[in-house]
Amino acid sequence: MRIGxxxxxxxxxxxxxxxxxxxxxxxASRGPNGYRDYDEAAVDRVIQVRGLLxxxxxxxxxxxxxxxxxxxxxxxxxxxxxxxxxxxxxxLDRMTRRAECLLRNRDAIAEYLDAVREYDAARPAGTPxxxxxxxxxxxx
Amino acid sequence: MRIGxxxxxxxxxxxxxxxxxxxxxxxASRGPNGYRDYDEAAVDRVIQVRGLLxxxxxxxxxxxxxxxxxxxxxxxxxxxxxxxxxxxxxxLDRMTRRAECLLRNRDAIAEYLDAVREYDAARPAGTPxxxxxxxxxxxx
DNA sequence: TCGAACCCTCACATCAATGTGAAGGTCTAC
DNA sequence: GTAGACCTTCACATTGATGTGAGGGTTCGA
Numbered sequence: 417m418r419i420g421x422x423x424x425x426x427x428x429x430x431x432x433x434x435x436x437x438x439x440x441x442x443x444a445s446r447g448p449n450g451y452r453d454y455d456e457a458a459v460d461r462v463i464q465v466r467g468l469l470x471x472x473x474x475x476x477x478x479x480x481x482x483x484x485x486x487x488x489x490x491x492x493x494x495x496x497x498x499x500x501x502x503x504x505x506x507x508l509d510r511m512t513r514r515a516e517c518l519l520r521n522r523d524a525i526a527e528y529l530d531a532v533r534e535y536d537a538a539r540p541a542g543t544p545x546x547x548x549x550x551x552x553x554x555x556x
Numbered sequence: 557m558r559i560g561x562x563x564x565x566x567x568x569x570x571x572x573x574x575x576x577x578x579x580x581x582x583x584a585s586r587g588p589n590g591y592r593d594y595d596e597a598a599v600d601r602v603i604q605v606r607g608l609l610x611x612x613x614x615x616x617x618x619x620x621x622x623x624x625x626x627x628x629x630x631x632x633x634x635x636x637x638x639x640x641x642x643x644x645x646x647x648l649d650r651m652t653r654r655a656e657c658l659l660r661n662r663d664a665i666a667e668y669l670d671a672v673r674e675y676d677a678a679r680p681a682g683t684p685x686x687x688x689x690x691x692x693x694x695x696x
Numbered sequence: 697t698c699g700a701a702c703c704c705t706c707a708c709a710t711c712a713a714t715g716t717g718a719a720g721g722t723c724t725a726c
Numbered sequence: 727g728t729a730g731a732c733c734t735t736c737a738c739a740t741t742g743a744t745g746t747g748a749g750g751g752t753t754c755g756a
Contacts, residue, residue, distance in 0.1 A: 420702065430703090431745065449752060451703055467657040472612050474742070484668040485661065501672060504665055511662040515655050517607040521625065522651040525644055528624040532641065560732065570733090571715065579712095589722060591733055614712070 419444075422454045426462040433462065439475040441465045441482065472514060477507055559584075562594045566602040573602065579615040581605050581622065612654060617647055 423430045436442045437452075442461050444452035464485065468478045480503055563570045576582045577592075582601050584592035604625065608618045620643055 418703075429745080432743080434705090435743075447703095449703075450705095451752085464661075468661055469743080470612065470654055471658040471661065472610065476742095481661075481665060485664045501669070504669055508662060508665050508669065511658055511665070514610055515658045515662065518611040518651055518655045518658065521604075521608055521611065521621075522648060522655065524625045525621060525648050525651070529641070529644055529648065558733075569715080572713080574735090575713075587733095589733075590735095591722085609713080616712095 417454050417456075417458075419452050419454070422458055422462065425459050426466070428462055428466065436462065436465055436475070440479045441475060471511070473507070473511075477503070480504075481507060557594050557596075557598075559592050559594070562598055562602065565599050566606070568602055568606065576602065576605055576615070580619045581615060611651070613647070613651075617643070620644075621647060 417425075419430050419433055422428075423433055426433075433442070433452075437444055442454075442458060442465065444454050444458070447453050465478060465482070468481075469475070473481075480500060484504065557565075559570050559573055562568075563573055566573075573582070573592075577584055582594075582598060582605065584594050584598070587593050605618060605622070608621075609615070613621075620640060624644065
C-alpha cells in the first residue's frame with residue numbers, strides 16, 4: 417500500500433509516517449517511481465510506534481526496543497548487545513514507574529468523578545450551590 | 557522554603573519551577589523582597605506535577621485536573637463545571653489507554669529480557685554466536 | 697491531453713518543555 | 727563594605743514531535 421492508505425488506516429499524517437521512517441522506526445520499500453510501498457504489517461507497526469510514543473518514549477528509545485517486540489515471537493538474541501540490554505532494563509523500570517503514576521492519578525480522577533456523580537445524583541438540578549465549599553486541612 | 561531548596565528537594569530546575577508557576581500548576585507566596593516562598597506541600601505538588609507531565613499530560617490539562625486531586629480528600633464540587641467533568645472523563649479514558657499500552661509493551665520487554673537471560677544462562681560466555689538468527693514468518 | 701489526486705523532497709513554522717545567560721537586587725558572613 | 731550565594735525578570739536557544747506549504751513528478755480517468 418502507499419503512504420496515503422497507511423496514513424488513513426493508522427490515523428497518522430503522511431508527514432509523521434515519513435518522520436517515523438526518517439527516525440528508523442518503520443521501513444518502506446520503494447516503487448520504481450520512488451513512491452513508498454508498505455506491507456500489511458506496517459499498520460500494526462505504526463500503531464505500536466504511536467502507542468509507545470504516546471506512552472512517552474522518545475523515538476530514539478523506541479527504535480532500540482522495537483526489534484525486541486516483533487510480534488511473531490522472534491527470538492533473535494544475537495544482536496542484543498549488553499548496552500542495549502541495559503537500556504531495556506532501564507526503560508522497563510521507567511515504564512513501570514510511569515504506569516504506576518498514571519494509574520494512581522487515574523484512580524484519583526475516577527474517585528473524584530464518582531464522588532461528583534454521587535453528589536449530582538443526590539442533589540438534582542436547581543439545588544442551590546454553596547458559594548465556596550469545604551477547604552482542606554491536613555497537610556501532605 | 558525558597559526556590560533553591562524546592563528545586564533540590566524535587567530534583568527540578570529553578571527554571572522549571574518558575575515555568576510551572578507561570579502555567580498555573582503551582583503557586584508561591586512572595587516575601588517582602590520578592591522572593592518566592594513555598595510551603596511543605598509544594599514538594600508533593602511538584603512531584604505530582606512532574607509525574608503527570610511524565611505521564612504525558614500537557615500542562616494545560618494538568619492545571620485543570622490538579623485541583624481535583626488535592627490529597628486531603630477535599631470534596632469541593634461547586635466549581636466542577638460540566639465542561640471540566642467532560643475533560644476529566646476524556647482524560648481518564650486516555651490515561652487508561654495509555655497505561656494499558658504502556659503495560660503491554662512493558663510486559664513484552666520484560667518477556668524479552670527474561671528470554672535473553674535464560675539464553676545467556678544456558679550459553680555462558682564464549683559460546684559462538686550465530687551470525688544471523690531466526691527470522692519471522694507469520695504476519696501481523 | 698488535461699485535471700485531480702496522488703506521490704516526492706526540502707525547508708521553514710510551531711508548540712511544549714526545557715536550558716542558558718544577561719542584568720540586576722538581596723542577604724550573609726567575613 | 728565587599729564577595730559570594732542566593733533571588734528576580736526577560737529573552738533568546740534548543741529539542742522532539744508535529745504542521746504546512748512550495749516546487750515538482752506520476753497516475754489515472756474523463
